[in-house]
Amino acid sequence: xxxxxxxxxxxxxxxxxxxxxxxxxxxxxxxxxxxxxxxxxxxxxxxxxxxxxxxxxxxxxxxxxxxxxxxxxxxxxxxxxxxxxxxxxxxxxxxxxxxxxxxxxxxxxxxxxxxxxxxxxxxxxxxxxxxxxxxxxxxxxxxxxxxxxxxxxxxxxxxxxxxxxxxxxxxxxxxxxxxxxxxxxxxxxxxxxxxxxxxxxxxxxxxxxxxxxxxxx
Numbered sequence: 001x002x003x004x005x006x007x008x009x010x011x012x013x014x015x016x017x018x019x020x021x022x023x024x025x026x027x028x029x030x031x032x033x034x035x036x037x038x039x040x041x042x043x044x045x046x047x048x049x050x051x052x053x054x055x056x057x058x059x060x061x062x063x064x065x066x067x068x069x070x071x072x073x074x075x076x077x078x079x080x081x082x083x084x085x086x087x088x089x090x091x092x093x094x095x096x097x098x099x100x101x102x103x104x105x106x107x108x109x110x111x112x113x114x115x116x117x118x119x120x121x122x123x124x125x126x127x128x129x130x131x132x133x134x135x136x137x138x139x140x141x142x143x144x145x146x147x148x149x150x151x152x153x154x155x156x157x158x159x160x161x162x163x164x165x166x167x168x169x170x171x172x173x174x175x176x177x178x179x180x181x182x183x184x185x186x187x188x189x190x191x192x193x194x195x196x197x198x199x200x201x202x203x204x205x206x207x208x209x210x211x212x213x214x215x216x217x
Contacts, residue, residue, distance in 0.1 A: 005141075015052045025133035025136070029171070062074045062078075109186040125162065130166070144171075162214060183214060185211075
């Protein structure tokens, strides 16, 4: 990682910049975003900005390139929050299938961990890695792994007992399964996921499934 790159805690003042980067990165690289034919503006307004607002500043981080002007120098992010089974209503948003997929992964994972699903106090011991993204041109520099390492260490220091992460891209599945030794908590083939009588992600072949991965701390 370049000496110009600096990792720090995410703050509420970063929401706009991170949400914009998040939308651009995921539209380009996440297959679930591409197949829905969404614009970057829709992703920003309906998905990335709302999620950024829910991130826990204690366990969310950004990486800045200090050689770039302030306000345009965040080149990567790792957003996290305390796990919860409570979700906001999906409604008629264009990104509704994405929210529904996240909800499905969490619900099926909780079925395997009823002691967590039925106890809000125990849910507070589980950290949810929501999203990780790296700006184009900064890939393969170890930034994603560094951000994940920092977040995992912080989670352990704060007393979290378990971490779960939704992995829907080949890269995220590789990083967490191979580099960090997460295990498959629950997975579903994209061709089998249904939302309102349709299979919105059935055309996705790489990867062929969405996963909720887990690791004890």
